[in-house]
Amino acid sequence: MKPHERILVGIDTPDMERARHIAERVRGLVGGIKLGMEFHNANGPAGVREIAGDTPLFLDLKYHDIPNTVAGAVRSAVTTCRPRIINVHASGGPAMMRAAVDANRDAAAKVGIAPPLMIAVTVLTSIDDADLAAVGQATPAGDQVKRLALLAKEAGCDGVVCSPHEITTLHDACGDNFTLVVPGIRPADAPEDDQKRKMTPSDAVSAGADYIVIGRPITQAADPAAAAKAIAESLL
């Protein structure tokens, strides 16, 4: 993979015009565009397809439901949005993840595309040990992340979303052929916004991140193309 192909730009807006403006500027300079619930719920699969164009799409809808429903959601998403990467919550359990993996493969074959990477979300970085305890889970967050990553691997998922500080642990636990998608990335000179456990793009890639998800440092920059180029150059 070329260095710039590791960059996925998170475009978080319900506004089609704004998304189009950013996508047009970063196309060809990065590895993909990430669209999530905010954009998808406002603009639907047709809007998602329009913004992705021929740029690889990370469809970040984080499914979590009974296996049959998640399988149906994955089939619909693969058919209508044609993502390169799609995701579910690992906490939905092994049967749900297996159903998602099978539906992903079947739907991709039906529409004649390569199966999107099926990525599992472990523990959201907004959740800490106290939040886990509040929902009846005594395990420290770090242990829970590793447990869910191993479960995702066993269920046939291609990788997980993790924080920069979990890269090394998960790389060691899950091996080379397990894709690590990493948000919480900030160039050294960028404001940290609400990302507390951040890492620079080059440090995250050196640590073993396969993809780095970057939102505001690119989308809020006066010149998103220049910001994307500078980050790509920092990876060389």
Ligand code: C5P
């Ligand atoms: O603007 P920023 O670079 O913080 O955007 C990061 C993107 O990654 C956002 O779309 C955010 O929702 C997503 N994300 C995150 N932390 C996670 C999972 C996803 O920041 N643990």
